[in-house]
Amino acid sequence: MTGRPRTVIVGASIAGISTAEALRRAGYDGTITVAGEEPHRPYNRPPLSKQVLTGQWAPEDASIAPAETFSGLGIDLLLGVRATGLDTDRRRVRTEAGELAYDSLVIATGVAARVAGPLPPLAGVHTLRTLDDATALRAGLDGAARALVVGGGVLGGEIAAGLAKRGLTVTLVGRGEQLCFGQVGPLLAPLLADLHRTNGVRLELGRDVVELRGADRVTGAVLSDGSEVAADLVVTAVGSRPRVEWLAGAPLRSSDGVECDPAGRAAPDVYAVGDVARWADASGGSSTRVEHQQHAIEQAHAVAATIATGVARAPGIVPFFWSELHGTRIQAYGRFDGASSLAVVAGDAADGRFVALATRDGVPVGVVGWNLPRAFREVRARFASTSADLGERQLVP
Amino acid sequence: MRIEVNEPACVGSGQCALVAEDLFDQDDDGIVIVLADHVAAGLEDAARRAAALCPARAIALVE
Numbered sequence: 319m320t321g322r323p324r325t326v327i328v329g330a331s332i333a334g335i336s337t338a339e340a341l342r343r344a345g346y347d348g349t350i351t352v353a354g355e356e357p358h359r360p361y362n363r364p365p366l367s368k369q370v371l372t373g374q375w376a377p378e379d380a381s382i383a384p385a386e387t388f389s390g391l392g393i394d395l396l397l398g399v400r401a402t403g404l405d406t407d408r409r410r411v412r413t414e415a416g417e418l419a420y421d422s423l424v425i426a427t428g429v430a431a432r433v434a435g436p437l438p439p440l441a442g443v444h445t446l447r448t449l450d451d452a453t454a455l456r457a458g459l460d461g462a463a464r465a466l467v468v469g470g471g472v473l474g475g476e477i478a479a480g481l482a483k484r485g486l487t488v489t490l491v492g493r494g495e496q497l498c499f500g501q502v503g504p505l506l507a508p509l510l511a512d513l514h515r516t517n518g519v520r521l522e523l524g525r526d527v528v529e530l531r532g533a534d535r536v537t538g539a540v541l542s543d544g545s546e547v548a549a550d551l552v553v554t555a556v557g558s559r560p561r562v563e564w565l566a567g568a569p570l571r572s573s574d575g576v577e578c579d580p581a582g583r584a585a586p587d588v589y590a591v592g593d594v595a596r597w598a599d600a601s602g603g604s605s606t607r608v609e610h611q612q613h614a615i616e617q618a619h620a621v622a623a624t625i626a627t628g629v630a631r632a633p634g635i636v637p638f639f640w641s642e643l644h645g646t647r648i649q650a651y652g653r654f655d656g657a658s659s660l661a662v663v664a665g666d667a668a669d670g671r672f673v674a675l676a677t678r679d680g681v682p683v684g685v686v687g688w689n690l691p692r693a694f695r696e697v698r699a700r701f702a703s704t705s706a707d708l709g710e711r712q713l714v715p
Numbered sequence: 716m717r718i719e720v721n722e723p724a725c726v727g728s729g730q731c732a733l734v735a736e737d738l739f740d741q742d743d744d745g746i747v748i749v750l751a752d753h754v755a756a757g758l759e760d761a762a763r764r765a766a767a768l769c770p771a772r773a774i775a776l777v778e
């Protein structure tokens with residue numbers, strides 16, 4: 319290595335930006351270059367399906383930080399620059415604007431919205447992943463009266479709620495018999511369904527969209543049970559695919575996300591963070607790819623510490639996420655895989671405000687908050703400090 | 716060091732109060748309450764950690 323060490327980060331969203339900032343906080347004095355394909359100043363995605371969709375915020379309000387923050391930290395932000403290839407032998411990232419040489423590389427390219435089946439590209443059909451998607455969707459609301467949301471997951475639910483708030487008549491179609499909500503879905507499905515129905519969203523569960531109607535502009539859809547739904551606006555939220563296409567040919571394993579060890583290392587001096595990353599479990603469980611804002615931030619902090627100190631940090635991050643549906647704040651902390659029951663420990667489910675412990679075979683595995691955020695935090699803090707399996711761990715190989 | 720919060724952006728995660736309970740609390744709706752606008756010496760690192768962990772990027776520190 320000659321001169322200052324160089325870190326290149328590909329992807330200028332929450333995971334990439336958090337890594338860059340954390341490197342500086344950790345005292346890293348090398349160069350930091352962040353290359354992102356989108357032309358916009360880095361922004362947060364969670365508000366896109368909430369305040370930006372409902373019109374409470376202008377799209378710019380979702381910005382992660384003012385431009386001076388990056389220049390002040392000596393972070394070189396290359397916006398509108400897409401990475402097209404990786405050469406790990408020569409330690410270079412190929413981009414549309416030339417090559418970037420690195421000593422440490424952080425892959426933070428996130429995921430893209432999956433496109434629903436073979437649906438034709440009619441006007442009035444949207445997805446929601448990027449700021450441009452959000453702007454297009456907002457423009458598409460003009461004159462729209464009946465919306466069809468395809469996808470029974472968290473994002474589909476938020477979009478349905480946002481459109482209902484905007485005064486549209488909303489139908490939500492989900493393939494499963496129940497609404498999904500990440501790993502907590504099975505525990506919360508009946509509550510979620512009630513919440514949607516009370517707020518005027520019509521649910522069509524256990525069905526799929528098999529055909530869209532319309533010549534140039536969508537007019538409706540045919541569902542798998544043969545029924546038809548009239549709609550002048552369709553939004554699909556049917557999952558995501560990791561943005562790994564630019565890594566084709568590189569010696570990394572990346573079939574469903576970039577595979578990493580518990581410290582986020584995919585290869586020597588190559589790391590992955592955020593939605594694109596699949597980290598091995600620190601205690602030997604199966605690897606996971608988590609699509610939550612907080613997870614992206616915590617992975618970024620761990621990788622920045624590893625790069626800055628040279629000592630691998632494997633934090634054993636416990637997933638936390640929040641969502642907001644019809645003004646109800648839902649929070650979940652833990653690993654809910656296989657959890658089968660909820661025991662309310664604060665508030666009252668009948669009042670629509672509670673905190674509950676989720677258990678698997680009688681053992682608490684996570685905390686769920688339903689419109690009771692402060693108590694959620696208190697229960698979470700107690701839970702994390704009493705559960706051997708949870709909390710931060712440090713592993714020095 | 717001074718703390719500025721963007722309340723409309725706060726999502727009530729409680730992350731700030733978990734890592735810096737002397738500096739942050741939450742109201743009943745979970746929205747952040749700053750306990751001390753000026754960060755006392757010795758709490759700066761906790762303040763930086765809270766700002767860095769906030770999933771809504773709602774905490775700014777003015778040095």
Ligand SMILES: Cc1cc2nc3c(=O)[nH]c(=O)nc-3n(C[C@H](O)[C@H](O)[C@H](O)COP(=O)(O)OP(=O)(O)OC[C@H]3O[C@@H](n4cnc5c(N)ncnc54)[C@H](O)[C@@H]3O)c2cc1C
Nearest residue numbers: 329331332333355363364400401427428592593609610611
């Ligand atoms: C509408 C919406 C609402 C959400 N709400 C919540 C929520 O309430 N709570 C929650 O916990 N999480 C939520 N999430 C998830 C959260 O936004 C993600 O976990 C987070 O954005 C992950 O950040 P990331 O940086 O890993 O990936 P991304 O945010 O996807 O960023 C990756 C960036 O890399 C860029 N990129 C891709 N390929 C290349 C390339 N080859 N070269 C250069 N740049 C490239 C992309 O353009 C993108 O800007 C939501 C997501 C969406 C879309």
Ligand code: SF4
Nearest residue numbers: 725726728729731769
């Ligand atoms: S960490 Fe951020 S979002 Fe969470 S309560 Fe504090 S200010 Fe609000």
